Amino acid sequence: MSKTLSNELQLEVDKRRTFAIISHPDAGKTTLTEKLLLFGGAIRLAGSVKARKASRHATSDWMEIEKQRGISVTSSVMQFDYDGHRVNILDTPGHQDFSEDTYRTLTAADSAVMLIDVAKGVEAQTIKLFQVCRKRGIPIFTFINKLDREGQSPFELMEELERVLGIRSVPMNWPIGMGRELCGVYDRMKNQVELFQGNDHSTIEVRKTDDYNDPIIREMAGDYLHDQLVQDLELLDVAGDQFDIEKVRAGELTPIFFGSAVNNFGVQTFLDNFLELAPKPTERMSKSGPVEPTNEKFTGYVFKIQANMNPAHRDRIAFLRICSGRFERGMSVRHVRAGKDIKLAQPQQFLAQDRDIVETAYPGDIIGLFDPGIFRIGDSLSQNSEVVFDELPTFSPEIFAKVTVKNALKHKQYQKGVDQLTEEGTIQVFRSVGGFDETILGVVGHLQFEVFEYRMRAEYGVEIQLHRMTFQFARWIVDDKIDPAKFRINSTLVQDKKGNYVVLFENEYAMRTAMDKNPTSKFLETAP
Ligand code: G4P
Numbered sequence: 001m002s003k004t005l006s007n008e009l010q011l012e013v014d015k016r017r018t019f020a021i022i023s024h025p026d027a028g029k030t031t032l033t034e035k036l037l038l039f040g041g042a043i044r045l046a047g048s049v050k051a052r053k054a055s056r057h058a059t060s061d062w063m064e065i066e067k068q069r070g071i072s073v074t075s076s077v078m079q080f081d082y083d084g085h086r087v088n089i090l091d092t093p094g095h096q097d098f099s100e101d102t103y104r105t106l107t108a109a110d111s112a113v114m115l116i117d118v119a120k121g122v123e124a125q126t127i128k129l130f131q132v133c134r135k136r137g138i139p140i141f142t143f144i145n146k147l148d149r150e151g152q153s154p155f156e157l158m159e160e161l162e163r164v165l166g167i168r169s170v171p172m173n174w175p176i177g178m179g180r181e182l183c184g185v186y187d188r189m190k191n192q193v194e195l196f197q198g199n200d201h202s203t204i205e206v207r208k209t210d211d212y213n214d215p216i217i218r219e220m221a222g223d224y225l226h227d228q229l230v231q232d233l234e235l236l237d238v239a240g241d242q243f244d245i246e247k248v249r250a251g252e253l254t255p256i257f258f259g260s261a262v263n264n265f266g267v268q269t270f271l272d273n274f275l276e277l278a279p280k281p282t283e284r285m286s287k288s289g290p291v292e293p294t295n296e297k298f299t300g301y302v303f304k305i306q307a308n309m310n311p312a313h314r315d316r317i318a319f320l321r322i323c324s325g326r327f328e329r330g331m332s333v334r335h336v337r338a339g340k341d342i343k344l345a346q347p348q349q350f351l352a353q354d355r356d357i358v359e360t361a362y363p364g365d366i367i368g369l370f371d372p373g374i375f376r377i378g379d380s381l382s383q384n385s386e387v388v389f390d391e392l393p394t395f396s397p398e399i400f401a402k403v404t405v406k407n408a409l410k411h412k413q414y415q416k417g418v419d420q421l422t423e424e425g426t427i428q429v430f431r432s433v434g435g436f437d438e439t440i441l442g443v444v445g446h447l448q449f450e451v452f453e454y455r456m457r458a459e460y461g462v463e464i465q466l467h468r469m470t471f472q473f474a475r476w477i478v479d480d481k482i483d484p485a486k487f488r489i490n491s492t493l494v495q496d497k498k499g500n501y502v503v504l505f506e507n508e509y510a511m512r513t514a515m516d517k518n519p520t521s522k523f524l525e526t527a528p
Pocket of ligand 1: 023024025026027028029030031032145146147148149259260261262263
Protein backbone atom coordinates (compact mmCIF):
# COMPACT_ATOMS: atom_id res chain seq x y z
CA MET A 1 0.00 0.00 0.00
CA SER A 2 2.71 2.34 1.09
CA LYS A 3 4.76 1.57 -2.00
CA THR A 4 1.85 2.40 -4.25
CA LEU A 5 1.12 5.63 -2.45
CA SER A 6 4.70 6.75 -2.71
CA ASN A 7 4.77 5.91 -6.44
CA GLU A 8 1.54 7.79 -6.93
CA LEU A 9 2.87 10.79 -5.04
CA GLN A 10 6.06 10.83 -7.07
CA LEU A 11 4.10 10.78 -10.32
CA GLU A 12 1.71 13.51 -9.22
CA VAL A 13 4.46 15.74 -7.84
CA ASP A 14 6.57 15.34 -10.98
CA LYS A 15 3.84 16.66 -13.20
CA ARG A 16 2.84 19.66 -11.11
CA ARG A 17 3.88 23.24 -11.80
CA THR A 18 2.58 25.91 -9.43
CA PHE A 19 3.45 29.48 -10.29
CA ALA A 20 2.36 33.10 -10.11
CA ILE A 21 2.58 35.79 -12.77
CA ILE A 22 4.12 38.98 -11.44
CA SER A 23 3.77 42.24 -13.33
CA HIS A 24 2.81 45.88 -13.21
CA PRO A 25 -0.80 46.73 -14.16
CA ASP A 26 -1.37 46.80 -17.92
CA ALA A 27 1.65 44.73 -18.86
CA GLY A 28 -0.78 42.08 -20.14
CA LYS A 29 -1.17 39.61 -17.27
CA THR A 30 -4.87 39.03 -17.87
CA THR A 31 -4.25 38.53 -21.57
CA LEU A 32 -1.38 36.10 -21.01
CA THR A 33 -3.29 34.15 -18.35
CA GLU A 34 -6.17 33.81 -20.71
CA LYS A 35 -3.98 32.47 -23.51
CA LEU A 36 -2.43 29.94 -21.15
CA LEU A 37 -5.87 28.79 -20.04
CA LEU A 38 -6.94 28.46 -23.66
CA PHE A 39 -3.97 26.20 -24.38
CA GLY A 40 -4.89 24.13 -21.37
CA GLY A 41 -8.51 23.91 -22.51
CA ALA A 42 -9.59 25.32 -19.15
CA ILE A 43 -11.67 27.94 -20.92
CA ARG A 44 -13.16 27.74 -24.35
CA LEU A 45 -13.79 31.35 -25.12
CA ALA A 46 -11.23 34.06 -25.36
CA GLY A 47 -12.50 36.93 -23.28
CA SER A 48 -13.72 35.00 -20.26
CA VAL A 49 -10.96 36.11 -17.94
CA LYS A 50 -10.94 39.52 -19.47
CA ALA A 51 -14.66 39.92 -18.86
CA ARG A 52 -14.19 39.01 -15.25
CA LYS A 53 -11.46 41.55 -14.88
CA ALA A 54 -13.54 44.21 -16.59
CA SER A 55 -16.45 43.67 -14.26
CA ARG A 56 -14.05 43.93 -11.39
CA HIS A 57 -12.66 47.25 -12.40
CA ALA A 58 -15.61 48.91 -14.02
CA THR A 59 -17.33 49.04 -10.67
CA SER A 60 -15.60 51.12 -8.13
CA ASP A 61 -17.51 49.27 -5.47
CA TRP A 62 -15.61 46.05 -5.34
CA MET A 63 -17.58 44.93 -2.33
CA GLU A 64 -20.79 44.95 -4.33
CA ILE A 65 -19.39 42.37 -6.69
CA GLU A 66 -18.25 40.21 -3.85
CA LYS A 67 -21.71 40.43 -2.40
CA GLN A 68 -23.42 39.37 -5.58
CA ARG A 69 -21.09 36.54 -6.32
CA GLY A 70 -20.78 35.13 -2.83
CA ILE A 71 -17.12 34.53 -2.31
CA SER A 72 -13.94 35.70 -3.84
CA VAL A 73 -14.09 36.89 -7.38
CA THR A 74 -10.82 38.59 -6.74
CA SER A 75 -8.86 35.67 -5.49
CA SER A 76 -8.35 32.57 -7.42
CA VAL A 77 -6.18 29.72 -8.43
CA MET A 78 -6.52 28.45 -11.94
CA GLN A 79 -5.79 24.83 -12.63
CA PHE A 80 -5.48 23.04 -15.95
CA ASP A 81 -3.76 20.12 -17.62
CA TYR A 82 -1.39 20.66 -20.47
CA ASP A 83 1.01 18.28 -22.16
CA GLY A 84 1.23 15.86 -19.25
CA HIS A 85 1.51 18.63 -16.66
CA ARG A 86 -0.94 19.79 -14.08
CA VAL A 87 -0.60 23.53 -13.96
CA ASN A 88 -1.68 25.77 -11.07
CA ILE A 89 -1.59 29.51 -11.75
CA LEU A 90 -1.92 31.63 -8.64
CA ASP A 91 -3.58 34.93 -9.26
CA THR A 92 -1.79 37.87 -7.71
CA PRO A 93 -4.18 40.81 -7.68
CA GLY A 94 -2.75 44.09 -8.84
CA HIS A 95 -4.28 47.54 -9.39
CA GLN A 96 -6.36 48.72 -6.48
CA ASP A 97 -6.66 45.11 -5.25
CA PHE A 98 -2.99 45.12 -4.35
CA SER A 99 -2.54 44.02 -0.78
CA GLU A 100 -0.40 41.91 1.51
CA ASP A 101 -2.33 38.94 0.16
CA THR A 102 -0.60 39.54 -3.13
CA TYR A 103 2.76 39.08 -1.45
CA ARG A 104 1.67 36.12 0.64
CA THR A 105 0.31 34.33 -2.40
CA LEU A 106 3.84 34.30 -3.78
CA THR A 107 4.93 32.14 -0.85
CA ALA A 108 2.67 29.40 -2.18
CA ALA A 109 4.27 29.41 -5.65
CA ASP A 110 7.23 27.29 -6.73
CA SER A 111 8.24 29.71 -9.47
CA ALA A 112 7.21 33.03 -10.96
CA VAL A 113 6.68 34.42 -14.43
CA MET A 114 7.70 38.05 -14.62
CA LEU A 115 5.78 39.82 -17.34
CA ILE A 116 7.25 43.02 -18.72
CA ASP A 117 5.93 45.52 -21.24
CA VAL A 118 8.59 45.95 -23.92
CA ALA A 119 8.11 49.72 -23.99
CA LYS A 120 7.84 50.35 -20.25
CA GLY A 121 10.45 47.95 -18.96
CA VAL A 122 10.68 47.16 -15.26
CA GLU A 123 7.93 49.04 -13.38
CA ALA A 124 7.25 49.76 -9.71
CA GLN A 125 4.89 46.91 -8.83
CA THR A 126 7.08 44.39 -10.63
CA ILE A 127 10.03 45.46 -8.53
CA LYS A 128 8.14 44.87 -5.28
CA LEU A 129 6.86 41.47 -6.33
CA PHE A 130 10.23 40.48 -7.72
CA GLN A 131 11.88 41.24 -4.42
CA VAL A 132 9.50 38.94 -2.56
CA CYS A 133 10.29 36.13 -5.03
CA ARG A 134 13.98 36.87 -4.79
CA LYS A 135 13.98 36.57 -1.02
CA ARG A 136 12.48 33.13 -1.34
CA GLY A 137 15.01 32.19 -4.00
CA ILE A 138 12.39 30.88 -6.39
CA PRO A 139 13.13 30.67 -10.12
CA ILE A 140 11.87 33.59 -12.17
CA PHE A 141 11.08 33.35 -15.86
CA THR A 142 10.66 36.52 -17.89
CA PHE A 143 8.20 37.15 -20.70
CA ILE A 144 8.73 40.42 -22.55
CA ASN A 145 5.33 41.32 -23.92
CA LYS A 146 3.89 43.56 -26.65
CA LEU A 147 6.60 42.91 -29.17
CA ASP A 148 4.18 44.10 -31.84
CA ARG A 149 4.70 47.60 -30.46
CA GLU A 150 7.72 49.81 -30.59
CA GLY A 151 9.74 49.39 -27.45
CA GLN A 152 13.17 49.29 -25.91
CA SER A 153 15.83 47.16 -27.51
CA PRO A 154 16.29 43.68 -26.04
CA PHE A 155 19.78 44.65 -24.87
CA GLU A 156 18.40 47.69 -23.05
CA LEU A 157 15.85 45.49 -21.33
CA MET A 158 18.47 42.97 -20.25
CA GLU A 159 20.59 45.78 -18.91
CA GLU A 160 17.58 47.13 -17.02
CA LEU A 161 16.87 43.77 -15.42
CA GLU A 162 20.38 43.70 -14.13
CA ARG A 163 20.54 47.33 -13.05
CA VAL A 164 17.11 47.60 -11.43
CA LEU A 165 16.54 44.06 -10.19
CA GLY A 166 20.07 42.79 -9.94
CA ILE A 167 19.39 39.63 -11.94
CA ARG A 168 21.30 38.31 -14.93
CA SER A 169 19.28 37.06 -17.86
CA VAL A 170 19.59 34.67 -20.74
CA PRO A 171 17.39 35.17 -23.83
CA MET A 172 15.85 31.91 -24.98
CA ASN A 173 14.65 33.55 -28.17
CA TRP A 174 15.39 36.85 -29.88
CA PRO A 175 13.13 39.19 -31.83
CA ILE A 176 13.67 39.71 -35.55
CA GLY A 177 12.56 43.32 -35.83
CA MET A 178 10.09 44.94 -33.48
CA GLY A 179 6.86 46.87 -33.58
CA ARG A 180 5.73 47.39 -37.16
CA GLU A 181 8.84 45.63 -38.42
CA LEU A 182 8.32 42.54 -36.27
CA CYS A 183 8.91 39.55 -38.44
CA GLY A 184 9.26 36.81 -35.85
CA VAL A 185 11.54 35.42 -33.18
CA TYR A 186 14.60 33.26 -33.45
CA ASP A 187 14.52 30.34 -31.02
CA ARG A 188 18.11 30.01 -29.79
CA MET A 189 17.57 26.62 -28.20
CA LYS A 190 15.86 24.92 -31.10
CA ASN A 191 17.51 26.86 -33.92
CA GLN A 192 14.27 27.78 -35.59
CA VAL A 193 12.36 30.84 -36.64
CA GLU A 194 8.82 31.45 -35.52
CA LEU A 195 7.06 33.74 -37.93
CA PHE A 196 4.79 36.58 -36.92
CA GLN A 197 2.10 36.92 -39.52
CA GLY A 198 -0.83 39.26 -39.83
CA ASN A 199 -3.68 39.17 -37.40
CA ASP A 200 -4.50 35.54 -36.84
CA HIS A 201 -1.79 33.76 -34.96
CA SER A 202 -3.69 30.68 -33.99
CA THR A 203 -1.15 28.63 -35.92
CA ILE A 204 2.37 29.87 -35.76
CA GLU A 205 4.56 29.06 -38.71
CA VAL A 206 7.86 27.57 -37.73
CA ARG A 207 10.91 27.22 -40.00
CA LYS A 208 13.82 25.05 -39.00
CA THR A 209 17.23 26.59 -39.60
CA ASP A 210 20.82 25.44 -39.25
CA ASP A 211 21.65 28.49 -37.18
CA TYR A 212 20.98 32.21 -37.23
CA ASN A 213 23.14 32.64 -40.34
CA ASP A 214 20.77 30.48 -42.34
CA PRO A 215 19.85 32.21 -45.65
CA ILE A 216 16.19 31.29 -45.03
CA ILE A 217 16.05 34.08 -42.46
CA ARG A 218 17.51 36.59 -44.90
CA GLU A 219 14.89 35.63 -47.42
CA MET A 220 12.09 36.18 -44.94
CA ALA A 221 13.33 39.16 -43.02
CA GLY A 222 15.40 41.03 -45.58
CA ASP A 223 19.02 42.08 -45.38
CA TYR A 224 18.69 44.75 -42.78
CA LEU A 225 16.84 42.74 -40.14
CA HIS A 226 18.94 39.66 -40.73
CA ASP A 227 22.20 41.58 -40.39
CA GLN A 228 20.90 43.03 -37.16
CA LEU A 229 19.91 39.58 -35.88
CA VAL A 230 23.29 38.08 -36.69
CA GLN A 231 25.08 40.97 -35.08
CA ASP A 232 22.97 40.73 -31.91
CA LEU A 233 23.26 36.98 -31.54
CA GLU A 234 26.99 36.98 -32.16
CA LEU A 235 27.33 39.49 -29.39
CA LEU A 236 25.15 37.37 -27.10
CA ASP A 237 27.14 34.25 -27.89
CA VAL A 238 30.36 35.97 -26.93
CA ALA A 239 29.32 38.28 -24.11
CA GLY A 240 26.01 36.94 -22.84
CA ASP A 241 25.38 34.46 -20.05
CA GLN A 242 25.19 30.79 -20.93
CA PHE A 243 21.96 29.03 -20.13
CA ASP A 244 22.52 27.27 -16.81
CA ILE A 245 19.61 25.40 -15.29
CA GLU A 246 21.21 25.34 -11.85
CA LYS A 247 21.44 29.12 -11.79
CA VAL A 248 17.86 29.39 -13.04
CA ARG A 249 16.64 27.06 -10.29
CA ALA A 250 18.57 29.08 -7.71
CA GLY A 251 16.85 32.26 -8.90
CA GLU A 252 20.15 33.81 -10.04
CA LEU A 253 19.50 33.80 -13.76
CA THR A 254 16.22 34.48 -15.54
CA PRO A 255 15.45 32.97 -18.94
CA ILE A 256 13.84 35.60 -21.18
CA PHE A 257 11.19 34.93 -23.79
CA PHE A 258 9.92 37.54 -26.23
CA GLY A 259 6.37 37.55 -27.56
CA SER A 260 3.02 39.21 -27.84
CA ALA A 261 0.29 37.85 -25.62
CA VAL A 262 -2.61 39.54 -27.36
CA ASN A 263 -1.51 38.08 -30.70
CA ASN A 264 -0.82 34.72 -29.10
CA PHE A 265 2.65 35.00 -30.50
CA GLY A 266 5.40 33.16 -28.65
CA VAL A 267 2.99 32.11 -25.91
CA GLN A 268 2.95 28.40 -26.63
CA THR A 269 6.72 28.24 -27.04
CA PHE A 270 6.99 30.01 -23.75
CA LEU A 271 4.58 27.62 -22.06
CA ASP A 272 6.35 24.53 -23.43
CA ASN A 273 9.77 25.72 -22.31
CA PHE A 274 8.56 27.05 -19.02
CA LEU A 275 6.86 23.79 -18.04
CA GLU A 276 9.98 21.87 -18.91
CA LEU A 277 12.33 24.13 -16.98
CA ALA A 278 10.21 25.26 -14.04
CA PRO A 279 10.57 23.26 -10.84
CA LYS A 280 8.03 20.80 -9.54
CA PRO A 281 6.93 21.25 -5.92
CA THR A 282 9.95 21.00 -3.68
CA GLU A 283 10.54 20.51 0.02
CA ARG A 284 9.16 23.06 2.48
CA MET A 285 10.86 24.09 5.67
CA SER A 286 9.17 23.26 8.95
CA LYS A 287 10.25 23.74 12.54
CA SER A 288 11.36 20.09 12.60
CA GLY A 289 13.26 20.18 9.30
CA PRO A 290 12.37 20.00 5.62
CA VAL A 291 9.19 18.22 4.52
CA GLU A 292 9.48 16.42 1.20
CA PRO A 293 6.40 16.58 -1.06
CA THR A 294 6.56 12.80 -1.46
CA ASN A 295 6.28 12.30 2.28
CA GLU A 296 3.16 10.17 2.67
CA LYS A 297 1.76 12.19 5.53
CA PHE A 298 -0.47 14.96 4.34
CA THR A 299 0.67 18.46 5.31
CA GLY A 300 -0.20 21.96 4.20
CA TYR A 301 -0.42 25.53 5.39
CA VAL A 302 -2.87 28.40 5.09
CA PHE A 303 -1.45 31.33 3.13
CA LYS A 304 -4.54 33.39 2.59
CA ILE A 305 -7.98 33.87 4.08
CA GLN A 306 -10.72 35.33 1.98
CA ALA A 307 -13.75 36.70 3.74
CA ASN A 308 -17.17 36.41 2.30
CA MET A 309 -18.52 39.87 1.73
CA ASN A 310 -22.08 38.63 1.75
CA PRO A 311 -23.46 39.47 5.21
CA ALA A 312 -25.87 36.52 4.91
CA HIS A 313 -22.92 34.13 4.76
CA ARG A 314 -20.26 34.96 7.24
CA ASP A 315 -18.06 32.07 6.24
CA ARG A 316 -14.59 32.52 4.96
CA ILE A 317 -12.36 30.52 2.69
CA ALA A 318 -8.89 29.55 3.85
CA PHE A 319 -6.48 28.85 1.00
CA LEU A 320 -4.24 25.91 1.76
CA ARG A 321 -1.10 25.02 -0.12
CA ILE A 322 -0.55 21.27 0.03
CA CYS A 323 3.07 20.48 0.88
CA SER A 324 3.14 16.70 1.16
CA GLY A 325 1.02 13.56 0.99
CA ARG A 326 -2.34 13.00 -0.63
CA PHE A 327 -5.38 15.01 0.26
CA GLU A 328 -8.70 13.18 0.37
CA ARG A 329 -12.05 14.73 0.95
CA GLY A 330 -13.37 14.06 4.42
CA MET A 331 -9.96 13.24 5.88
CA SER A 332 -9.12 14.20 9.45
CA VAL A 333 -6.08 16.33 10.04
CA ARG A 334 -4.43 17.99 12.97
CA HIS A 335 -4.91 21.73 13.23
CA VAL A 336 -1.60 22.15 15.01
CA ARG A 337 -1.99 25.62 16.51
CA ALA A 338 -5.49 24.92 17.80
CA GLY A 339 -4.34 21.53 19.09
CA LYS A 340 -7.30 19.61 17.71
CA ASP A 341 -8.29 17.36 14.86
CA ILE A 342 -10.61 18.66 12.18
CA LYS A 343 -12.37 17.08 9.26
CA LEU A 344 -11.80 18.57 5.81
CA ALA A 345 -15.28 18.02 4.49
CA GLN A 346 -16.06 20.52 1.76
CA PRO A 347 -12.82 21.55 0.20
CA GLN A 348 -12.93 23.48 -3.01
CA GLN A 349 -10.63 23.68 -5.90
CA PHE A 350 -10.45 26.77 -8.01
CA LEU A 351 -10.78 26.47 -11.72
CA ALA A 352 -10.84 29.24 -14.22
CA GLN A 353 -14.45 30.08 -13.66
CA ASP A 354 -16.23 27.83 -11.24
CA ARG A 355 -15.43 26.34 -7.95
CA ASP A 356 -15.57 22.57 -7.74
CA ILE A 357 -15.59 20.24 -4.81
CA VAL A 358 -12.28 18.47 -4.78
CA GLU A 359 -11.97 14.78 -3.96
CA THR A 360 -8.20 14.33 -4.06
CA ALA A 361 -5.32 16.75 -4.40
CA TYR A 362 -1.54 16.58 -4.23
CA PRO A 363 1.49 18.67 -3.26
CA GLY A 364 1.59 21.89 -5.23
CA ASP A 365 -2.20 22.09 -5.39
CA ILE A 366 -4.18 24.75 -3.61
CA ILE A 367 -7.48 23.93 -1.99
CA GLY A 368 -10.02 26.22 -0.43
CA LEU A 369 -11.28 25.21 2.98
CA PHE A 370 -14.52 26.36 4.45
CA ASP A 371 -13.50 28.41 7.48
CA PRO A 372 -15.96 29.10 10.27
CA GLY A 373 -13.31 31.29 11.88
CA ILE A 374 -10.81 28.68 13.04
CA PHE A 375 -7.89 29.46 10.75
CA ARG A 376 -5.20 32.10 10.77
CA ILE A 377 -2.69 32.97 8.12
CA GLY A 378 0.27 30.62 8.45
CA ASP A 379 -1.62 27.78 10.22
CA SER A 380 -0.25 24.30 9.57
CA LEU A 381 -2.42 21.24 9.04
CA SER A 382 -0.95 17.77 9.13
CA GLN A 383 -1.95 14.14 9.28
CA ASN A 384 -0.93 12.05 12.29
CA SER A 385 1.77 14.46 13.29
CA GLU A 386 2.54 17.93 14.48
CA VAL A 387 4.39 19.46 11.58
CA VAL A 388 4.63 23.23 11.87
CA PHE A 389 5.72 25.15 8.79
CA ASP A 390 7.90 28.20 9.10
CA GLU A 391 6.03 31.41 9.72
CA LEU A 392 4.91 33.33 6.67
CA PRO A 393 6.78 36.56 6.17
CA THR A 394 5.09 39.80 7.06
CA PHE A 395 5.51 42.83 4.85
CA SER A 396 6.33 46.37 5.57
CA PRO A 397 3.23 48.57 5.30
CA GLU A 398 3.49 51.67 3.14
CA ILE A 399 0.18 53.45 3.69
CA PHE A 400 -1.04 54.54 7.11
CA ALA A 401 -4.19 55.93 8.66
CA LYS A 402 -5.40 56.90 12.11
CA VAL A 403 -8.68 55.32 13.14
CA THR A 404 -11.45 56.87 15.16
CA VAL A 405 -14.59 55.06 16.21
CA LYS A 406 -17.65 57.19 15.64
CA ASN A 407 -19.67 55.67 18.47
CA ALA A 408 -17.58 55.25 21.62
CA LEU A 409 -20.04 52.68 22.99
CA LYS A 410 -19.03 50.28 20.26
CA HIS A 411 -15.49 50.01 21.49
CA LYS A 412 -15.72 46.32 22.40
CA GLN A 413 -16.98 45.27 18.98
CA TYR A 414 -14.38 47.48 17.41
CA GLN A 415 -11.62 45.71 19.32
CA LYS A 416 -13.00 42.33 18.31
CA GLY A 417 -13.05 43.37 14.68
CA VAL A 418 -9.52 44.72 14.81
CA ASP A 419 -8.26 41.47 16.36
CA GLN A 420 -10.04 39.33 13.80
CA LEU A 421 -8.96 41.34 10.78
CA THR A 422 -5.38 41.49 11.97
CA GLU A 423 -5.38 37.71 12.27
CA GLU A 424 -6.62 37.40 8.73
CA GLY A 425 -3.79 39.62 7.63
CA THR A 426 -6.11 42.31 6.30
CA ILE A 427 -4.32 45.06 8.20
CA GLN A 428 -1.43 45.70 10.58
CA VAL A 429 -2.19 47.62 13.74
CA PHE A 430 0.03 50.01 15.66
CA ARG A 431 -0.43 52.09 18.81
CA SER A 432 1.11 55.47 19.32
CA VAL A 433 3.69 55.83 22.09
CA GLY A 434 3.33 58.65 24.62
CA GLY A 435 0.78 61.43 24.22
CA PHE A 436 -2.65 60.36 22.96
CA ASP A 437 -3.47 56.70 22.73
CA GLU A 438 -4.12 56.36 19.02
CA THR A 439 -4.66 53.37 16.78
CA ILE A 440 -2.82 53.48 13.49
CA LEU A 441 -3.45 51.06 10.66
CA GLY A 442 -0.79 50.10 8.15
CA VAL A 443 -1.39 48.42 4.79
CA VAL A 444 0.36 47.96 1.47
CA GLY A 445 -2.64 48.67 -0.79
CA HIS A 446 -5.52 51.17 -0.58
CA LEU A 447 -8.12 48.47 -1.00
CA GLN A 448 -7.18 47.06 2.40
CA PHE A 449 -8.51 50.27 4.02
CA GLU A 450 -11.76 50.03 2.08
CA VAL A 451 -12.19 46.40 3.04
CA PHE A 452 -11.46 47.22 6.68
CA GLU A 453 -13.98 50.05 6.79
CA TYR A 454 -16.63 48.00 5.03
CA ARG A 455 -16.19 44.92 7.17
CA MET A 456 -16.15 46.88 10.41
CA ARG A 457 -19.54 48.24 9.45
CA ALA A 458 -21.03 45.09 7.92
CA GLU A 459 -19.72 42.47 10.33
CA TYR A 460 -19.20 44.31 13.60
CA GLY A 461 -21.66 47.15 13.28
CA VAL A 462 -18.95 49.73 13.92
CA GLU A 463 -18.69 52.98 12.00
CA ILE A 464 -15.14 54.19 11.82
CA GLN A 465 -13.35 57.07 10.25
CA LEU A 466 -9.92 56.79 8.71
CA HIS A 467 -7.57 59.77 8.58
CA ARG A 468 -4.75 59.26 6.13
CA MET A 469 -1.29 59.98 7.48
CA THR A 470 1.72 61.11 5.53
CA PHE A 471 4.04 58.27 6.56
CA GLN A 472 5.41 56.00 3.87
CA PHE A 473 7.82 53.66 5.58
CA ALA A 474 7.75 51.49 8.68
CA ARG A 475 10.91 50.14 10.30
CA TRP A 476 11.00 47.85 13.33
CA ILE A 477 13.67 49.20 15.60
CA VAL A 478 15.90 47.02 17.73
CA ASP A 479 17.66 49.05 20.38
CA ASP A 480 18.39 48.68 24.12
CA LYS A 481 17.10 52.12 24.95
CA ILE A 482 14.49 53.73 22.81
CA ASP A 483 13.95 57.44 23.05
CA PRO A 484 10.68 58.63 21.47
CA ALA A 485 12.07 62.18 21.42
CA LYS A 486 14.48 61.10 18.72
CA PHE A 487 11.66 60.32 16.36
CA ARG A 488 9.61 63.47 16.13
CA ILE A 489 10.74 65.08 12.92
CA ASN A 490 9.04 63.60 9.88
CA SER A 491 8.63 60.43 11.86
CA THR A 492 6.87 58.94 14.86
CA LEU A 493 7.40 56.07 17.25
CA VAL A 494 4.67 53.43 17.61
CA GLN A 495 4.31 49.88 18.88
CA ASP A 496 2.97 46.86 17.04
CA LYS A 497 0.57 44.32 18.53
CA LYS A 498 3.36 42.43 20.22
CA GLY A 499 4.85 45.56 21.75
CA ASN A 500 7.77 45.83 19.32
CA TYR A 501 8.85 49.39 18.61
CA VAL A 502 8.32 50.66 15.09
CA VAL A 503 9.23 54.02 13.59
CA LEU A 504 7.09 55.45 10.83
CA PHE A 505 8.82 57.80 8.43
CA GLU A 506 7.41 60.36 6.05
CA ASN A 507 10.11 59.95 3.48
CA GLU A 508 13.26 58.12 2.65
CA TYR A 509 15.43 61.06 3.63
CA ALA A 510 14.03 61.09 7.18
CA MET A 511 14.61 57.35 7.40
CA ARG A 512 18.21 57.53 6.19
CA THR A 513 18.94 60.40 8.57
CA ALA A 514 17.54 58.44 11.53
CA MET A 515 19.64 55.43 10.56
CA ASP A 516 22.77 57.57 10.33
CA LYS A 517 22.11 59.18 13.69
CA ASN A 518 21.44 55.87 15.43
CA PRO A 519 24.20 53.62 14.20
CA THR A 520 23.82 51.15 17.06
CA SER A 521 20.11 50.53 16.36
CA LYS A 522 18.85 48.05 13.84
CA PHE A 523 16.04 49.14 11.52
CA LEU A 524 14.18 46.12 10.17
CA GLU A 525 11.63 46.06 7.37
CA THR A 526 9.46 43.54 9.18
CA ALA A 527 8.89 42.45 12.78
CA PRO A 528 11.91 40.78 14.37
P1 G4P B 1 -3.04 43.47 -16.98
O1 G4P B 1 -3.89 42.29 -16.65
O2 G4P B 1 -1.59 43.20 -16.78
O3 G4P B 1 -3.45 44.74 -16.34
O4 G4P B 1 -3.13 43.73 -18.54
P2 G4P B 1 -4.17 43.29 -19.66
O5 G4P B 1 -4.00 41.86 -20.01
O6 G4P B 1 -5.53 43.75 -19.29
O7 G4P B 1 -3.61 44.13 -20.87
C1 G4P B 1 -3.52 45.54 -20.83
C2 G4P B 1 -3.66 46.09 -22.22
O8 G4P B 1 -2.56 45.65 -23.02
C3 G4P B 1 -4.90 45.62 -22.94
O9 G4P B 1 -5.32 46.66 -23.78
C4 G4P B 1 -4.39 44.47 -23.78
O10 G4P B 1 -5.20 44.21 -24.91
C5 G4P B 1 -3.03 45.00 -24.18
N1 G4P B 1 -2.09 43.93 -24.55
C6 G4P B 1 -1.81 42.77 -23.94
N2 G4P B 1 -0.90 42.08 -24.62
C7 G4P B 1 -0.55 42.83 -25.69
C8 G4P B 1 0.36 42.65 -26.78
O11 G4P B 1 1.03 41.64 -26.90
N3 G4P B 1 0.43 43.66 -27.68
C9 G4P B 1 -0.33 44.80 -27.59
N4 G4P B 1 -0.20 45.71 -28.53
N5 G4P B 1 -1.21 44.98 -26.59
C10 G4P B 1 -1.31 44.02 -25.65
P3 G4P B 1 -6.54 47.59 -23.43
O12 G4P B 1 -6.65 48.58 -24.52
O13 G4P B 1 -6.41 48.09 -22.04
O14 G4P B 1 -7.73 46.59 -23.43
P4 G4P B 1 -8.44 45.93 -24.67
O15 G4P B 1 -9.61 46.77 -24.87
O16 G4P B 1 -7.48 45.92 -25.81
O17 G4P B 1 -8.76 44.56 -24.20
